[in-house]
Amino acid sequence: MSAADTIKDVVRIATTAGLAKDVIDLLQVKTVLLTEQVATLDKDNTALAQENTTLLRENRNLKLENENLKTRLQNARPKGDELTGKTRDILVYFFKQADTVSDSQIARRFQMELSMAGYHTDILLKKRFIDQLLVEYEPGSAGYAITGEGRKYVVENSLIT
Numbered sequence: 001m002s003a004a005d006t007i008k009d010v011v012r013i014a015t016t017a018g019l020a021k022d023v024i025d026l027l028q029v030k031t032v033l034l035t036e037q038v039a040t041l042d043k044d045n046t047a048l049a050q051e052n053t054t055l056l057r058e059n060r061n062l063k064l065e066n067e068n069l070k071t072r073l074q075n076a077r078p079k080g081d082e083l084t085g086k087t088r089d090i091l092v093y094f095f096k097q098a099d100t101v102s103d104s105q106i107a108r109r110f111q112m113e114l115s116m117a118g119y120h121t122d123i124l125l126k127k128r129f130i131d132q133l134l135v136e137y138e139p140g141s142a143g144y145a146i147t148g149e150g151r152k153y154v155v156e157n158s159l160i161t
Helices: 003-016 021-075 085-096 103-109 114-126 148-156
Strands: 130-138 141-146
Touching (some): 085 103, 085 141, 085 148, 114 130
Antiparallel strands (some): 130 141
16 A cells, blocks of 8 residues: 555545544554655665665766777777788888888798789788889889888887897
């Protein structure tokens, strides 16, 4: 029975009954019941207020953690940005060279086919770790030079000692 129902009963009993002893006793029981219901509601409201405060605090902490994770995710290097071992070795070779490098030099240095050297330089070009020179380095072969981004990658990933 709700508090409103109890109050309605008290009013109904008081208006329709005489002031006999049994009516007064019934009114006292109803009053005690109403008092208990109000006390229970007060406790529930207090508990709900505390729970609401806790949930608001947790929500704020989760928002902060979410922002932190977003920032870390933006700063993290995507998995697709990683270089394979051989491409990484070729980038280090560029880093150590004082002059430009051609696909044929890479093929000779790493004992691979010229087309495979071109494959690796294509990857490095796409990632903007090297730039292609506008003039032919050797007849039929373009020359390449490492970029600032390429040097940064080598240093930040500790590819040289």
